[in-house]
Amino acid sequence: MLQHIVRRLLTAVPVMFGVLLIGFVLLQVVPTDPATVRAGPMATPDVIEAIRRDLGLDRPLWEQFLRYLWRLAQGDLGVSIINNVPVAQELGATIGPTLELMLASLVWSIPLGLLLGTVAAYWRGSLFDRAVMAFAVAGVSIPVFFVGLVLIWYVGFKWQLLPFTGRGGPIWTIEGLRAIALPALTLGGVFVGPIARMTRTAVLDVLSADHVRTARAKGLAERLVVLRHALRNALIPVVTLIGLQIGFLLGGAVVTETIFSWPGVGRLAVGAILSSDFPMAQGTIIVLSLGFIVINLIVDILYAVLDPRVRAS
Amino acid sequence: MSEAPLLDIRDIRTVFRTSAGEVPAVDGVSLSVAPGRTLGIVGESGCGKSVLSLSVMRLVPRPGRIASGQVLFQGRDLLALPEGEMRSVRGGAIGMIFQEPMTSLNPVHPVGWQIEEAVLAHRDVSRADARGIAIEALRRVRIPAPERRVEEYPHQLSGGMRQRVMIAMALACQPKLLIADEPTTALDVTIQAQILDLLRALQAETGMAIVLITHDLGVVAEMADEVAVMYAGKVVERGPAAAVFGDAQHPYTLGLFGSIPRLDDESDRLLAIEGTVPPPFNLPAGCRFNPRCAFADARCRETLPPLAPVGPNHIAACLRAPVEAIAA
Numbered sequence: 001m002l003q004h005i006v007r008r009l010l011t012a013v014p015v016m017f018g019v020l021l022i023g024f025v026l027l028q029v030v031p032t033d034p035a036t037v038r039a040g041p042m043a044t045p046d047v048i049e050a051i052r053r054d055l056g057l058d059r060p061l062w063e064q065f066l067r068y069l070w071r072l073a074q075g076d077l078g079v080s081i082i083n084n085v086p087v088a089q090e091l092g093a094t095i096g097p098t099l100e101l102m103l104a105s106l107v108w109s110i111p112l113g114l115l116l117g118t119v120a121a122y123w124r125g126s127l128f129d130r131a132v133m134a135f136a137v138a139g140v141s142i143p144v145f146f147v148g149l150v151l152i153w154y155v156g157f158k159w160q161l162l163p164f165t166g167r168g169g170p171i172w173t174i175e176g177l178r179a180i181a182l183p184a185l186t187l188g189g190v191f192v193g194p195i196a197r198m199t200r201t202a203v204l205d206v207l208s209a210d211h212v213r214t215a216r217a218k219g220l221a222e223r224l225v226v227l228r229h230a231l232r233n234a235l236i237p238v239v240t241l242i243g244l245q246i247g248f249l250l251g252g253a254v255v256t257e258t259i260f261s262w263p264g265v266g267r268l269a270v271g272a273i274l275s276s277d278f279p280m281a282q283g284t285i286i287v288l289s290l291g292f293i294v295i296n297l298i299v300d301i302l303y304a305v306l307d308p309r310v311r312a313s
Numbered sequence: 314m315s316e317a318p319l320l321d322i323r324d325i326r327t328v329f330r331t332s333a334g335e336v337p338a339v340d341g342v343s344l345s346v347a348p349g350r351t352l353g354i355v356g357e358s359g360c361g362k363s364v365l366s367l368s369v370m371r372l373v374p375r376p377g378r379i380a381s382g383q384v385l386f387q388g389r390d391l392l393a394l395p396e397g398e399m400r401s402v403r404g405g406a407i408g409m410i411f412q413e414p415m416t417s418l419n420p421v422h423p424v425g426w427q428i429e430e431a432v433l434a435h436r437d438v439s440r441a442d443a444r445g446i447a448i449e450a451l452r453r454v455r456i457p458a459p460e461r462r463v464e465e466y467p468h469q470l471s472g473g474m475r476q477r478v479m480i481a482m483a484l485a486c487q488p489k490l491l492i493a494d495e496p497t498t499a500l501d502v503t504i505q506a507q508i509l510d511l512l513r514a515l516q517a518e519t520g521m522a523i524v525l526i527t528h529d530l531g532v533v534a535e536m537a538d539e540v541a542v543m544y545a546g547k548v549v550e551r552g553p554a555a556a557v558f559g560d561a562q563h564p565y566t567l568g569l570f571g572s573i574p575r576l577d578d579e580s581d582r583l584l585a586i587e588g589t590v591p592p593p594f595n596l597p598a599g600c601r602f603n604p605r606c607a608f609a610d611a612r613c614r615e616t617l618p619p620l621a622p623v624g625p626n627h628i629a630a631c632l633r634a635p636v637e638a639i640a641a
Contacts, residue, residue: 219404
């Protein structure tokens with residue numbers, strides 16, 4: 001098990017390097033010059049040139065990348081071009097709210113998706129099954145921002161039930177909970193459908209398996225047959241598929257944070273990219289990619305926990 | 314056959330709903346087995362023998378259902394029991410093992426846990442006691458070091474070991490009847506022999522009755538006291554093993570015997586029964602075996618033959634029985 005985790009961590013190193021390289025190159029391709037941005041609209045070419053030298057932007061690309069890696073290795077993510085705040089400091093302040101939002105989204109959407117998918121599979125072909133599937137297809141097709149806007153318009157604005165801008169405080173306070181409700185509903189809402197659909201397929205598959213027949217022949221109650229023998233085994237493919245949806249989740253987080261003004265990494269990333277704040281954009285890319293790798297690692301560990309055959313190999 | 318039967322299946326009919334209407338997979342089968350005895354049910358794939366066994370357990374998968382008949386077990390009709398009571402019969406009074414030991418155990422739970430689960434479903438004991446019973450059950454099926462084996466997962470065991478685990482699980486609650494559906498088919502020959510020996514020994518120890526479902530006549534010959542031959546959802550011949558093996562009266566039974574390779578036979582071809590079992594949605598008129606039968610005549614194509622006595626306790630469903638008369 002430990003070996004499994006270490007191996008996975010080692011494979012994350014080249015992935016991370018690739019992420020850094022691609023992030024670096026992407027920002028070079030963008031047709032904006034950070035030195036011009038920093039200097040402001042009134043600056044003379046001399047000033048811009050001085051800033052460019054100051055930021056090291058006059059060096060060859062490979063040298064810029066190596067310097068960047070070297071600083072990164074020392075924990076220095078650079079300073080924001082826009083407001084001179086250290087990137088690490090900004091990231092530190094935004095990671096918490098992003099994690100909070102993700103947790104609040106997953107903590108209800110995963111159990112609900114599992115439940116809907118399992119019940120739909122068990123009563124395959126029923127009205128409930130068809131309703132869940134229609135809901136799932138809708139969930140896959142409706143974009144996150146649309147769900148968010150509808151919730152903001154009705155629940156937040158028209159009916160004035162819940163706040164829809166910013167974070168209300170720590171999540172364990174009433175204000176904090178109220179503020180996170182709509183963003184978490186939005187981000188989790190688009191996740192329920194895919195999970196329900198995957199769970200339904202996986203449970204249907206397992207329900208016809210020989211060992212489920214054995215469980216019934218043992219005289220187990222139907223509830224136990226479904227929980228311990230159908231859903232338990234179906235979790236293995238479902239967890240794998242959830243792992244594949246992580247990019248979707250992170251992308252959704254960026255959009256959700258932006259429309260709800262949630263002070264997280266996603267909104268920071270969008271702001272940084274829009275204002276050509278290169279160091280900040282690179283910092284957010286690193287954090288989001290790290291998030292991707294970490295969640296993938298968690299999924300991998302879960303996979304081994306769920307399937308003894310993986311543990312052994 | 315004087316003893317009151319433990320299991321008495323009466324005229325059971327199990328149908329499957331298809332786009333072509335309801336088709337019978339088991340069509341009016343009556344069979345019985347006495348305590349401590351072994352009934353062998355033989356037939357080709359698709360003859361309905363597995364559906365019959367699932368019907369007894371009321372585990373026929375959708376879209377199948379038991380349309381009519383009775384399954385009397387110790388005098389009670391299982392088909393009339395509420396689901397809750399039926400559950401206590403499954404795995405309690407009647408144990409069942411299946412063909413595929415590779416897939417019949419849940420791959421994600423340790424084997425001991427799976428046996429304990431069966432014990433806890435039927436007996437009011439603690440987890441620790443259930444563990445003890447599981448270890449004892451594994452010891453009874455001759456699994457070495459059962460204290461260690463309980464922790465292992467199915468993929469860590471060989472096919473023969475897994476089938477032993479299945480047997481241990483089925484017998485953990487000391488059932489009166491064991492239904493074994495092709496218990497040795499997926500195993501290689503030496504393991505087959507071990508499993509059959511084990512079943513016989515366990516039967517001697519516990520006095521349970523066995524319903525042994527197989528397509529393998531060799532297995533039946535070795536194990537069964539009574540034999541029933543099924544074809545296309547119906548029993549075509551039934552009687553004491555010695556009578557059916559020594560004096561088969563149905564052409565289908567004779568055909569099955571003809572397709573067993575013999576060491577003393579010098580011919581280099583096996584006798585095969587031409588054709589295949591007709592599917593339940595396309596049964597021929599008259600005797601269901603008539604299109605494949607060497608002895609069929611005009612009557613056989615019109616009349617569905619009833620089971621009629623052909624010897625002591627020995628019945629067959631053939632209009633042309635006894636076969637000696639045809640040969641003469």
